[in-house]
Amino acid sequence: MVATDLDGTFFDNQRKINQEKFDKLLTYFEAHDMHFVIATGNDQPLVDMIFEPFIGRFDYNVNNGAQVKTKTGKSLRSSAFTRTDLPEIQALIEQDDTMHFRHGIIFNGIQDSYMLAHYKGIGDLYQDIRWYFPNLKFIDQISDIPANEEIVKVIFSAAESEAKNFIKHTNEAFSEKYHATTSGYGAIDVIPANTNKATGLAYLLDYYDLNADQVMAFGDGFNDLEMLNFVGEPRSMPNGDAYLINHFKNAIASNDQDGVLDTIITELALPLT
Incomplete structure (x- = not known):
C-alpha cells in the first residue's frame, strides 16, 4: 500500500x-x-x-x-463532532480577540461545508480557501447547520505564531475531546480526538x-x-x-x-x- x-x-x-x-x-x-x-x-x-x-x-x-x-x-x-462540541470549538477559536484570521472558521461536513457569514471575505487567504470549498454555504449561526449534517472538521487560518499557540493550548487542555493539527503556514484543523x-x-x-x-x-x-x-x-x-x-x-x-x-x-x- x-x-x-x-x-x-x-x-x-x-x-x-x-x-x-x-x-x-x-x-x-x-x-x-x-x-x-x-x-x-x-x-x-x-x-x-x-x-x-x-x-x-x-x-x-x-x-x-x-x-x-x-x-x-x-x-x-x-468520526464526527457532537452538536455541543461546535459552539465550544467556535468559542475556543474566538476567545483571543487579537487573532489575525487569514480566513474565517469553516465547519466541514460530510454533505456540505459552512462558514459563519461574518467571516465572508475576511483574510488574505479567503479567495484561496474558496478553491477548496467552491460550494461553501454561509450561515449566521451554528444552529443553521442542517440537523442531519455530520461535522468532521473545523478549520481556520491565522498567523503562524498564533496557530502554534492555539494548537499547543488545544491539545493540552482538550486532548480528550479534540485534536488540533496543521499542514503549515498557519492553517489549522480541529478534528475529534484520536x-x-x-x-x-x-x-x-x-x-x-x-x-x-x-x-x-x-x-x-x-x-x-x-x-x-x-x-x-x-x-x-x-x-x-x-x-x-x-x-x-x-x-x-x-x-x-x-x-x-x-x-x-x-x-x-x-x-x-
Whole structure:
C-alpha cells in the first residue's frame, strides 16, 4: 500500500499531478493487488473533483483521517463532532480577540461545508480557501447547520505564531475531546480526538488484511507526522517542513518534480515506461 498527502506532496505547485504516469502506476497496482490511498486534510468532494478520471481506483483517508472509504465506496470510518462540541470549538477559536484570521472558521461536513457569514471575505487567504470549498454555504449561526449534517472538521487560518499557540493550548487542555493539527503556514484543523491520518489508515489496513510495515507514505507537513511515524516506509518531501526532512528519509524529488510517483517507481523497481 502507498498513501500520500496532496498539497505540497502529490500535487505540484499548480495543484496538478502527472496523470499519465499516475494512470500507469494505478494499472500496475491493480494487476498486483496493491492499493493507493489519498491521505489528505481535504474532503472527498474536492478529491473527487480533482481525481475524477481515477475515481474507483484509489482509497480515501480524507479530512485528516476523519473519513475513510474504500475505492468501491464502502465507508470504514466517519468520526464526527457532537452538536455541543461546535459552539465550544467556535468559542475556543474566538476567545483571543487579537487573532489575525487569514480566513474565517469553516465547519466541514460530510454533505456540505459552512462558514459563519461574518467571516465572508475576511483574510488574505479567503479567495484561496474558496478553491477548496467552491460550494461553501454561509450561515449566521451554528444552529443553521442542517440537523442531519455530520461535522468532521473545523478549520481556520491565522498567523503562524498564533496557530502554534492555539494548537499547543488545544491539545493540552482538550486532548480528550479534540485534536488540533496543521499542514503549515498557519492553517489549522480541529478534528475529534484520536483522529489523524494514522488512525484512519489503520481502518484500511484492517480491511485489506495488511500491516503498517507494508505501507510507504508521503507527507510534507505536521498533519502527516502521525502517519509517517506509523508506517514502515515513511518519506518526507524535500520541499516540506524541516522537522520532517530531518527525521525521515526523503522522497527522491520535490512535489514539483513528480517526487511521489518517481520515488514509488524507483524504490519499488516498477517496470513502468
